[in-house]
Amino acid sequence: MSEAISPLAVPFPAMPSIAGVTPRIARAGYKDWGRCDLTYVELAEGTAVAGVFTQNVCCSSEVELGREQVKAGRARALVVNAGNSNAFTGYRGREAVEQIMAQVSRQLGCAPGEVFVSSTGVIGVPLPKDKAQAGVAAVLQSPPCSWEDAARTIGTTDTFPKGAVAQAVVDGRTVTLAAIIKGSGMIAPDMATMLGYIFTDAAVTPGFLQELLSAANRKSFSCITVDSDTSTSDTVLAFATGKAGNAPLASFDSPGADAFAAALGDVCMQLAHLVVRDGEGAQKFIAIEVTGAVSDDSARAIGLAVANSPLVKTAIAGEDANWGRVVMAVGKAGEPADRDKLAIRFADKWVAQAGLAADSYDEAPVAAHLKGREISIGVDIGLGEGRATVWTCDLTHGYISINADYRS
């Protein structure tokens, strides 16, 4: 964790333990820092797993292996290395991951493919096998830790630990979802770019869990951006231990499936927003709601063009109601739009309508809104029924300071 905490930080929630899920942490020393950097979560036998991964074609071995592992649908453990992404490290990086999978699977008596590994940090440096081996040996002897400790340990440039919780009643039983996430920079959809882990005691078949996670991802992680850069390592995994004892959810025909899907969607949205709240250098949390596009996908593309525009993001940082930059960003999105039907609002004040400044426009309430921490921008394209909401943060000196000298 960095020294300065994001002004958009929220307190870590009260998170219950999940039956069949035991987190532990240790210090592998991947970087020269005085903190734990290896997180291990043991999962009960029979745990179902689903995952979504970065679309970056230069992805890490962890992502490559993880994509294959989720197809079998079963998990017994998760290992997260912080401080080294192990991406673009060729066969050396892959050997390090396989070593961790073998070491843990021997301990648990499971198949290596049931051990999921993620790594986050600098790209291009092979994960040191000796440190990984000693770290894993240490963590297997460590006592269980809190969710907050685990959330801190998976972090890198994050300034606060991030957790989310939700419950649903399924088959007459209350099931709980507890989730942690890390992410601050190199955040752009496709999916989004971070490591997130969702644990539930619900019984869910792997296939249905994957269906639900993919759907939730489309409206949450894939609708956030900090800096338009897509990481090589992004991973969100959902683990369901089944310890709640409900009849397994296998499809939307299963009783309680809708409630569980809503809870999972809620947790994913909470996690996605937390990442934006910890966007590198972020001073403001920005929601961009696009309506009237020709399709939902088109609305999302327009929203992301606005959210990724450095000129829009710096205007918000400067608390400047420079809505012309929003017009520019809509126009460059490559999606259907008609300048003379376009309308733009800040909060609930329409600043531009029908291709020019709104007659009713009064800058005072807009300027007041822009001085706050939570900024709302609305864009109505005026062509159809497509809609999407995208979240981002402003672009500040803090982003430059953090990233102009991260590796050294």
Add this chain to the structure above:
Amino acid sequence: MSEAISPLAVPFPAMPSIAGVTPRIARAGYKDWGRCDLTYVELAEGTAVAGVFTQNVCCSSEVELGREQVKAGRARALVVNAGNSNAFTGYRGREAVEQIMAQVSRQLGCAPGEVFVSSTGVIGVPLPKDKAQAGVAAVLQSPPCSWEDAARTIGTTDTFPKGAVAQAVVDGRTVTLAAIIKGSGMIAPDMATMLGYIFTDAAVTPGFLQELLSAANRKSFSCITVDSDTSTSDTVLAFATGKAGNAPLASFDSPGADAFAAALGDVCMQLAHLVVRDGEGAQKFIAIEVTGAVSDDSARAIGLAVANSPLVKTAIAGEDANWGRVVMAVGKAGEPADRDKLAIRFADKWVAQAGLAADSYDEAPVAAHLKGREISIGVDIGLGEGRATVWTCDLTHGYISINADYRS
């Protein structure tokens, strides 16, 4: 012009006058600033014109009208307003442009469509018709000015005036091209985003001039980016007065056409590089050469993904050889790439090859290269013969300072 001059600035070149071209400047007072902000260039009868314009669908009336005007292929005058882009101003903005066209055409006795108008500055504020009228009246009475004065007057956030010159021998006669450009922020291809004007005494048919300009644009203005934002007003116009007396160039079969095309391409490249050298906050000029892609278009897309990556640009700003961020940017480009065939170099030092750090990699010479003003990054995709070079600048605190409070 801003106070602090870009460290990448180059001196304004010695630029000859062009027969049939007379620039003048005046002060319309579009902003509350103590400088000229209206540029007028009178062109001899029979001048051919070609143009390329922004692809932003929220373009200004100037761009909309200009696109139609170039189809007729003839120009008698150019008017450039600085300090107000007149974009997203609906019918009011269009009326202001038509007023300028009418006022100038009455003076010259030409058709209104032969008067080209560009405007640059804040979006969303209609160009004030009274100031435009008085400014045009004043400029028509002003004495001819130097190219450097004209280059300064079309500028907004530019920190230095930008000009380029080239010559070619056509049909036994030396023809000259003189060009000026403005642009610093909201710079991204499609075409690129700035106002540029090229004047030549060569005789060229409008159709062939358009063909040559469009081709030159693809390798120059469309291969630069400062901040990935595409302006609503970008325009590059080429004017050919024919006063050199050569037999008109009508196709590549015309004698001297190749030499003229090369000179035009040279001028466009000079102008494009000047815009990058004045990129907002720029401290370093970065060339990204992509080879081995599946096509030239794919290479350009990969180059732009690298050039637009905030994490790559901040790493260069920090003089950090963080080549992992280049890997990330290649991987997110959405173009064919194979992680394990990818190679990356800084200057002539290969830092990564075949999917991992190069065995020969020595950081010392790379670190020394990164301390310079001119940075060269090479990316070899290893899949085909496609190649492209893209130019950008680094992302610094200066960009944030300039843009977090530009409008106010």
